[in-house]
Amino acid sequence: MQPTSLLSTIDALLSNGYVYIFLYIWVLCGVWVDLSNVSSRSKKSVFILSIIFLFTFIGIRWQTGTDWDSYKKLFDTLDLNWDSVVTTRHFDSGYVVLNLIVKSITDSYTVFLLVDSAVTGIILYYIIKRSSFYPSISVFLFYSNFMIAQFMGSNRRMIAMVLILWFFYFILNQAKIKSVVTLAISFLFHRSSIACVISFLIPKKIFNIKQTVLIISIGAMIGILGVRSSFFEMLNIFMQANYSDSSMAGSISAYTLHSEDHLVLYTSNPIVTTVLALGKRCVFLFFYIWIIVNSKKVIDKVTCFFYNINVVAISMYIAFIGSFFQMLSAYWAFAEIILIGRIFYYAPIRIKILFAVFMSFFGFFQLANALSVYLDLYIPYLPFWTTIHRL
Template identity: 25%
Template sequence: MVFYIVLWSMMAIYSFFDLTDLKYNLKKNLIFWGAILCTFLGGIRDKVGTDWEQYYYFFMGYNTYNEFFNGVYPYEYGYLWLNYLIKIITDQYNIFLLIFTGIICFFKYKLIVKLAPLPLIVFLLNFSYYKGDIFSVRQSLAISIIVFSLIYIVKKDLWKFLIIVLIATFFHRTSIIFLPAYWIYHKSFSTKNIVLLIGISILIGNSGLIEYIVNIFLGIDATVINKLAGYMENSGEGYEVVGYIGIFLAILKKIFFIFIFTVVKSKLSEKYFCYNGLYNFFCFSCFIYFLFLFSIPEVSLRIIVYYNFFEIFLLSMLIGYFNNNILRIITWLILVLYSGIYFYYALNRYYELYVPYNSIFSL
């Protein structure tokens, strides 16, 4: 655990420089080397992280085109091609991990240095939320491609946005849920409408209507869909592990964040050109979350991750709400504390799978 504490502490120290007059190019360099470090750690890991065996044996067990593309694993074609092409070059799984993690860190690095007003704080929050992408899986790659598309949403380049979303679906089919993002970002919603939509989603989500609709149109119980989603992913990170207490705390967190982001919206939307659009993303993710949480939570949690990512941008912008340096530092300290708690919780959910960190160089 000491290894992770040292890593996180380094990122936390980096983030303080966002409160200083450090030149942006130097901040970019810090993020670049931080991304290189995460890529390296993701590449040399050994028997550590969720779903290790599943992905390891998939890569090592197959060699030919037919084996990869006609096997028993229900993976998307993009991921199959990536495995197959790297396997042609080398049978070293850690080379695959190095390339795989590198692609993820590249897309996130490009997005953060391009659009984040406080990039080092966003980098810290990304490290805390996603464990630095060191233990990435298929959906991690899809997320990194999807969030990169924000650059083209901002530029109002619809075709490039659609192409990137299409590419992401070749690595995880749930990426298709991000298609409405282009229009959601540029839409203007009043606070009244946001509150109304969130309220409606909570009422419908608790009414049992979603389960009823699923039953009528698909002829199967909603709980079956929920289990099927987990089975199709072969993933250990399911709803049951989070538990009802975790779900309750997540609901409280989302309601609290909606309140905070709404209170500061008028000022921050003037200061940061992308605040309104990212605020819309967060509210939309809450709408989906509350709508499906009590009927098909596994599906709900998987489809909102693409919109949820931008929560870290909104959190970093809270510092910009204050002009007083003392208040800015206090806000930064709160964000650092929150990110540390989040990181600790993320590791402890699957403690035995993350701790200790093992690498190919471990004795």
């Protein structure tokens, strides 16, 4: 199955992807509701409905999204005993436990998906509610930039990603025990999240422009000089020498030796994807810097820290371009849904409207690009009650 061009994906969206367009229009309306003068109660209602719509959409899908067969096979074949937590390979223990709990109650994979998405949605709802001044704007960025690529198929990783947002929040508030526990739980659902441990080193004081440029430049130099390849080769040698029997060692070996092939396989046109991703990051970063520099209000500590996380995410993305490990930057990049919902607070109304218009158009292309990875697995969207089956 080959990736589809962006123009072909847009054509498919307009002809047979109505449900994705409906959701896009809904979350886009939420942006304008957040920016309007309607009551806070109305804004909260739109936010809650958006979360319900999106995670129900994830939960009731059937044969839609990536990795469908492997996750369903795990649920269908999993033995109902706690030894499965240890003996099941290629799936993280926390995710296996969640499968065991649901399967002990019902054999319905749809019920499992609904539970999996509900857990994720609830965790995400509360971190956005607590941290974002404009929650529906946060939801819009979530849908257009992250949901399709990160949540429509990766049943394990989506729980890990929303937990990492809480991990960042606890680091900021110096809740060391809570941050460590949250990271540990995230690790149980997707081991790659352990990379976020380096977030303890991210300073709380906001990066100035020179520091921002320096950090991003370091990422560019790492990518250009190929330092990352040497690092992962050494990591692969270490893991094979000391933990050769572990599935993590196997994964690191596979991704290190065949990272470029894996990247091409799991993206659409790599050039289009990279241009869109870097273009979006640069425009958004310019917007953040402009707001921070020109704000007449003191930027609060949460916004400062999440801005720093975003700068680190951009640097990591650039450093790992062309490598499978580029996907690791998604944990830090995901924090942008909180940052965007806070930074808008400091912008003049005219700038808010102009940037919201930009987001309206650019977000659609981001959504289309995410769908183009495996268009046939997303369009048409199939709910669990469908009589249609994908070939």
